[in-house]
Amino acid sequence: MKRARVQWGGATHDAIEAEGRLELCSGQHQGRRLSFDEVVWLPPLAPTPAHRPRTVLALGLNYADHAKELAFKAPEEPLAFVKGEATLIGHRQFTVRPAGVSFMHYECELAVVIGRTARRVVKADALDFVAGYTVANDYAIRDYLENWYRPNLRVKNRDTCTPIGPWLVDAADVPDPMSLALRTSVNGHVTQQGNTRDMIFDVPTLIEYFSGFMTLQPGDLILTGTPDGVVDCQPGDVIVTSIEGVGDLVNTITQHSASA
Structure with a gap:
């Protein structure tokens, strides 16, 4: 569903x-x-209890071709960072490109939505803890980047920088999350293609890894990284990030505003 x-x-x-x-x-x-x-x-996510903010975990360099594109060695363990929930916006919404930046790019990513409390989950059982999947577009602003291995806050945590949706597809309707085609188009031109089978650390491995040292709660998100093929996005560009069987997420880049 x-x-x-x-x-x-x-x-x-x-x-x-x-x-x-x-x-x-x-x-x-x-x-x-x-x-x-x-x-x-x-965003197609149920609200969390008022006392608990949603945990958003994101992966860097989780596709070998993207690591190579950026001239980095593929990581030997998951390279993860935490995002604020205010970054999330919905399908057909607008992402602000800050004034004066020279390179801001999309990242088409499979997003995993946790369905029940997960603590010390073994890999073989990991998919039993998934509620469903959605599409994320986790924009990055390279101007602010100090180190690809530890992106600072301004690279990945600006308001509006992570469109997500349009659908939350039930896990039962995605029998193999590790065999899904990904594609991004900018103004109708395909600029990125890949497949989730090419992740360095697959979804079960990530759930085992994170739940080994922290508790994952229902509604938490894991953004699993992007393949190569990222390009700079300008105000007015319409970006469509698509994942086979999950959905087509539409987002438009807009000009910097005083509140952004």
Whole structure:
């Protein structure tokens, strides 16, 4: 099943994909079907308890071809960093390119959504802890980069820099997350192609690794890295990051604003 969260009629709704439309799943409008253009898309993630911020874990250099593209040796253990939840925005939303930067690029990534509390999970059982998968576009601003092995906050943690969605696809509907084609297009031109089979550290390995020293909670995210083929994105560019069987995430780059 493909699940979404949207704003419509002054309220936030859970929804599912139904015959090419959105079907609302709660409230007085339950069962109503809307076109994709009638709503504002939100990240397709259930809210966490008010006392607990969502943990967003992201991988760097998790595809050997991307590490080679950047002239780095592939890491021998997962290269991870933490992102703030304010970076997340929905499908068809806008990402701000800061004024004066010279290189800002997309990163098409499979995002893993944790479904139940995971602590010291063994690799063989890891996929049992996954609720589903979605598409993430984890923009990076190279101007601020000090070290590819430890990206500083301004590279990966700006508000609006991580579109995610449009769907949360149930894990049961993605039988093999390690055999999915990835593709990115900029203004209709394909600029990046890859496959999740080429990850250095696959999804079960990552869940085992992270849960070995920290507790993963329902709703937490693991962004699994991107293949090679990144290019600079300018204001007005429309970026579509696509993952086979998971979805096509649309995002537009906009100009710097005083609040960004």
